[in-house]
Amino acid sequence: MKKILTIIFCVFLLTSCSQSKDELVMSTEAGFAPYEYYSNGEIVGVDVDIARKVAERLNKKLVIKDIAFDSIISEVKTGKSDFGAAGISYTEERAEEVDFTINYSESKQIVIVNKNSTIYNLEDINNKKIAVQLGSVADGYLTENYPSVILVREKKFLAAIQDLKDNKVDAVVMDDLPARELITDNMRILDSELVTDSYGMIVKKGNTELLNVMNEVINELKDSGEIDSYILYHMGINDNDTSKNTIFNRIYKSVIYDGRYKYILEGLKNTLLIAVCAVIIGIFLGTIAAVSRNVYENTNHLKLLNLISKAYVTVIRGTPSTLQLMIIYYVIFKQTNINIVLVGALAFGINSGAYVAEIIRAGISSINKGQWEAGYSLGLNYYQVMKNIIFPQAIKNILPALGNEFITLVKETSIGAYIGIVELTKASDIIASRTYDYFFPLILIAIIYLIITLFLSKLINTMEKRLNNVKNK
Amino acid sequence: MLKINNLKKNFGSKKVLKGINLEVKKGEIVGIIGPSGCGKSTLLRCINLLETPDSGKLMFEGNNLLDGDSNKDIRRRIGMVFQQFNLFDHKTVLENIILSPVLLKIMSREKAIKKAHELLGEIGLEDIANNYPHEISGGQKQRVAIVRTLIMKPDIILFDEPTSALDPEMIGEVTNLMRKIAKEGMTMIIVSHEMNFIKSFCTRVVFMDDGIIKEDASSKEIFLNPKNEDLKSFLSKINAY
Ligand SMILES: Nc1ncnc2c1ncn2[C@@H]1O[C@H](COP(=O)(O)OP(=O)(O)O)[C@@H](O)[C@H]1O
Ligand SMILES: [Mg+2]
Numbered sequence: 001m002k003k004i005l006t007i008i009f010c011v012f013l014l015t016s017c018s019q020s021k022d023e024l025v026m027s028t029e030a031g032f033a034p035y036e037y038y039s040n041g042e043i044v045g046v047d048v049d050i051a052r053k054v055a056e057r058l059n060k061k062l063v064i065k066d067i068a069f070d071s072i073i074s075e076v077k078t079g080k081s082d083f084g085a086a087g088i089s090y091t092e093e094r095a096e097e098v099d100f101t102i103n104y105s106e107s108k109q110i111v112i113v114n115k116n117s118t119i120y121n122l123e124d125i126n127n128k129k130i131a132v133q134l135g136s137v138a139d140g141y142l143t144e145n146y147p148s149v150i151l152v153r154e155k156k157f158l159a160a161i162q163d164l165k166d167n168k169v170d171a172v173v174m175d176d177l178p179a180r181e182l183i184t185d186n187m188r189i190l191d192s193e194l195v196t197d198s199y200g201m202i203v204k205k206g207n208t209e210l211l212n213v214m215n216e217v218i219n220e221l222k223d224s225g226e227i228d229s230y231i232l233y234h235m236g237i238n239d240n241d242t243s244k245n246t247i248f249n250r251i252y253k254s255v256i257y258d259g260r261y262k263y264i265l266e267g268l269k270n271t272l273l274i275a276v277c278a279v280i281i282g283i284f285l286g287t288i289a290a291v292s293r294n295v296y297e298n299t300n301h302l303k304l305l306n307l308i309s310k311a312y313v314t315v316i317r318g319t320p321s322t323l324q325l326m327i328i329y330y331v332i333f334k335q336t337n338i339n340i341v342l343v344g345a346l347a348f349g350i351n352s353g354a355y356v357a358e359i360i361r362a363g364i365s366s367i368n369k370g371q372w373e374a375g376y377s378l379g380l381n382y383y384q385v386m387k388n389i390i391f392p393q394a395i396k397n398i399l400p401a402l403g404n405e406f407i408t409l410v411k412e413t414s415i416g417a418y419i420g421i422v423e424l425t426k427a428s429d430i431i432a433s434r435t436y437d438y439f440f441p442l443i444l445i446a447i448i449y450l451i452i453t454l455f456l457s458k459l460i461n462t463m464e465k466r467l468n469n470v471k472n473k
Numbered sequence: 474m475l476k477i478n479n480l481k482k483n484f485g486s487k488k489v490l491k492g493i494n495l496e497v498k499k500g501e502i503v504g505i506i507g508p509s510g511c512g513k514s515t516l517l518r519c520i521n522l523l524e525t526p527d528s529g530k531l532m533f534e535g536n537n538l539l540d541g542d543s544n545k546d547i548r549r550r551i552g553m554v555f556q557q558f559n560l561f562d563h564k565t566v567l568e569n570i571i572l573s574p575v576l577l578k579i580m581s582r583e584k585a586i587k588k589a590h591e592l593l594g595e596i597g598l599e600d601i602a603n604n605y606p607h608e609i610s611g612g613q614k615q616r617v618a619i620v621r622t623l624i625m626k627p628d629i630i631l632f633d634e635p636t637s638a639l640d641p642e643m644i645g646e647v648t649n650l651m652r653k654i655a656k657e658g659m660t661m662i663i664v665s666h667e668m669n670f671i672k673s674f675c676t677r678v679v680f681m682d683d684g685i686i687k688e689d690a691s692s693k694e695i696f697l698n699p700k701n702e703d704l705k706s707f708l709s710k711i712n713a714y
Contacts, residue, residue: 373523374559374618378573378625379549388572393563 024060026051027081027420029069031156031433033181034234035087035105035199038430041262046230047085047201050104054217058210065340066430067420068155070135071330073097076202078334082210087175089137089197099205103198104218104227108176109138111190112183114164119171122192125149128170131160137197138173158182158433177231182436254440260431267427268448274344274416274423275409281349282409283402286356289313293357294364298382309357316354322415324351329419344416344423348409355405363398364390396467403460407453424448474499474660475520475629480529482515489515491684493529497629497662502655504675504692505664508707512684513664517631520662521553534628549577552622552630556637558614560606560621566593567602570621585624592620596650612643616650629660636667648674668711672696680704 028047030036036045043064055062065081072084076098087107090100111130113119119128126148132138134153142149152169154160161182163169172179173194183189201218203211221227255261289309296306316324328347329340367390375385417426428441435441475497482490489512497503505513518524520531522538531538536547561569570592571585580588593599596616601609609617615635622630632651636644648670655661655674665671671678671692678695680688680703688701699705 368559370555370557370559371561373553374555374561375573376523376548377521377551377553378621379546379577380573384576388576389561393561 022060023063024051024055024058024083025063025065025081027065027067027072027075027084028086029072030064030066031158031430032087032175032178033434034177034231036085037234038263038434040259041266045234046105046227047087049230050201050218050221050227051083051085053221054214057213057217065420066422068418069133071419073202074330076204078330079204080334082207083201083203083214085201087178087199088202089175090200091137091140091197093140094202097205098202099207099211100200100202101211101214102218103200104222105199105231106196107199108193109141109173109195109197110176110179110193112161112164112172112174112179112187113170113190114167115186115188117170117188119190121190122194125171129168130171130173131163131169132173133157133160136174138175138194141195142173156429156433158436158438161436162438177235181235184436250435250437251440253435254431254437255444258434260434263422263427263430264424264444264448266422267424267445270341270344270416270421271410271413271423272452274341274348274413274421275406277345278348278352278409278413279402279406281346282352282356282405285312285350285353286358286360289353289357290360290364293361294386295382313354313357316351317358321348321351321412322418325415325418340419340421343419344413344421348412348416351412352405352409355408356402359401359405360394360398363394363401366397367393399467400460400464403456403463407456407460410452410456411449474534476530476532477520478530478532480516480519480531481527482512482519482524483527489684490519490526493681493684493686495679495686495689497660499628499660500658501660501677502675503662504671504678505662505681506666506668506671506678506695506707507681511681513681514633516681517553517633517662517664521551521631522548523553549573549625550628552625552627554615554618554622554630554632554635556634558606558611558618558638560614560618562606565603565605566598566609566617569606569617570624573621574624579625588624589620592623593617596620596653610643611639612646615639615643615647619647619650619654623654627659629662630654632661632663632665634664634666636665636670644670666711668696668708680707682707 028036028043030038030043030045032045034045035047036043038044043066048064051062051064065075067075069086072086072088073094075081076084084098087105088094089107090103094100111119111122111125119125126146129150129152130142131152131154132142134155136157139151139153142151152160152163154163157172157174157178160169160172160174164172164187165184176193179189201214203214253260255264288305289312292302292305292309295302325344325347328350329343333343371389371393372385375389380388413423414425416423417429422430424445428445431441432438475495477493477495480490480493481488493516505516507513515524519526526539533547533551538547561572564572567586567589570589571582574580574585575582590599590602593602598613598616598620601613606614635651636647639647644667648667651661652674663671663675675692678690678692679686680695680701682703688695688699688704695704696708699708
């Protein structure tokens with residue numbers, strides 16, 4: 001077991017150490033066409049086009065990280081990414097955290113309503129329910145200037161649009177260009193915009209070296225009109241064709257068109273990889289924690305390790321796993337550019353270890369006290385009793401429970417999307433961000449999760465039967 | 474052989490043993506009787522160090538058992554037979570018997586197997602050597618548990634209600650084995666509610682009540698001429714007096 005673990009770690013480290021001085025790391029949240037979106041397995045868009053020019057100028061290789069919009073600033077601040085480009089509007093608040101380049105594009109914040117809505121001008125939105133993307137310019141602007149508006153803050157603006165479709169809100173406020181990409185025939189945009197803001201890219205405060213190069217490149221691209229042509233180009237390949245909305249067409253678009261199944265495959269690979277590594281790390285940590293506690297309770301040895309284990313299990317079980325993942329990613333691995341899947345495996349492994357520790361503890365305490373006493377009364381010591389009498393019996397309860405823990409892990413990995421891991425849930429998100437249709441990607445990955453967990457449950461059942469047979473032989 | 478002096482044991486605030494004094498000589502068969510909950514099991518468990526006494530003295534063959542680590546080895550010389558047998562469920566009868574002597578390197582595996590077969594043979598259990606505990610009867614289980622203790626060559630064996638969990642028709646096979654062992658000179662302390670067995674088998678009987686020993690006399694004296702009032706009412710309650 002330990003050997004396998006070491007090998008996995010080495011492979012991870014090798015792949016993660018490839019991050020070097022020759023790379024220029026950009027963080028974004030793809031799903032904001034025409035600025036950044038997925039096409040044929042790659043992140044493309046206006047921001048990416050500009051970023052490539054910057055990388056070219058610096059003679060570096062561009063690496064793009066797809067993470068949550070509201071994490072981009074902290075990514076850049078902590079130096080995990082060299083810069084952020086995600087159609088980020090300039091605000092004074094943000095400018096206190098990071099340095100902005102000159103603006104490369106302007107965007108109007110516009111109001112989208114359903115066709116039959118009674119909202120016709122900006123005054124009408126007072127007292128209405130409006131969906132925005134959390135932390136976006138629209139969010140900040142409405143909060144400040146329209147106190148009567150009831151805001152629904154969605155993690156993604158796509159969800160905001162969905163709210164409008166479902167009549168859960170009266171309007172959506174968002175950037176103009178992406179809005180034109182995704183409104184349907186049943187929606188309209190108010191004539192006057194709410195506010196105009198300008199997009200800039202962000203770098204860590206004081207990184208003038210990079211900032212100057214970026215400003216230089218942006219200036220040139222603006223002057224030559226190239227940025228405008230980027231925008232036209234990326235608006236042009238919008239595939240949101242609502243005229244052929246048959247079921248087959250929707251499935252086709254969700255899975256096949258533009259190689260979209262690749263996201264699912266990539267997601268599936270990462271989900272399974274993280275779950276497998278995490279359960280191995282979890283078993284390793286959990287065993288140490290459980291054993292040191294049991295040793296301490298029975299022999300008074302390993303006092304320190306017992307204390308650490310107790311604290312570990314208490315903290316992990318007492319805090320949300322999303323929080324643990326973010327702490328490990330943003331706090332512990334703050335400065336290092338470590339492979340994100342490795343961070344996921346590690347975070348989920350540490351999380352799982354606490355639960356595995358409890359599984360092992362429960363497995364051990366499920367064994368009748370009389371078994372211990374018989375062992376002791378025959379002159380055996382704690383370790384002999386544990387190894388020869390208790391553990392071989394406890395393992396029959398522990399193994400199936402570990403299988404269940406693995407099933408839990410497979411499902412839990414979905415929160416890996418928070419730090420940008422492309423696992424199954426994120427994969428469906430990516431597809432939906434292109435098709436503007438959540439239904440099929442979500443159903444598809446739900447089915448995949450179900451198949452995996454059903455298969456694993458079956459496996460555990462068989463294992464349980466086998467173990468019982470051994471016992472009753 | 475065994476000398477217990479003013480032994481006390483509490484569970485939390487509950488005083489269970491309130492000062493036990495008892496001496497057992499080699500070859501004696503001592504029965505312990507008394508109402509349930511009076512501390513009989515706790516006393517046996519203290520002697521075997523399954524419970525740690527709070528105070529008092531526990532001398533075994535001149536060694537103080539409460540004297541730290543030096544007694545680890547002595548424990549194997551005090552055998553214990555439990556009401557619930559406590560055979561190792563995942564091991565066969567044979568493996569149950571040889572586990573401890575092999576692990577403690579008292580004898581080689583081959584020798585242990587040979588000895589186990591020999592002991593099982595003496596009581597007609599050679600056929601079940603490779604069976605698992607759940608495949609054999611309660612009487613067989615308890616006899617295997619006794620053999621498992623015997624192979625350690627203990628100086629004394631403690632029996633805690635060895636027949637209480639058995640169907641009536643199986644009690645005989647266990648008590649017969651105990652008589653056989655006694656004949657070979659084993660020292661024993663037996664807690665039991667089988668008054669007829671205690672009466673006919675034990676050389677000496679101790680009446681425990683409320684955490685102390687209230688009467689300690691020959692088996693005949695206890696049953697035919699009890700002096701303590703609590704003992705009298707105990708015996709009359711169970712129709713033995
Ligand atoms: N581990 C324990 N924790 C708390 N109380 C106990 C424990 N073991 C025994 N007792 C209590 O001590 C008393 C004596 O128990 P025990 O020695 O088993 O009695 P007996 O064997 O004479 O029936 C009982 O009241 C019982 O509830
Ligand atoms: Mg008892």
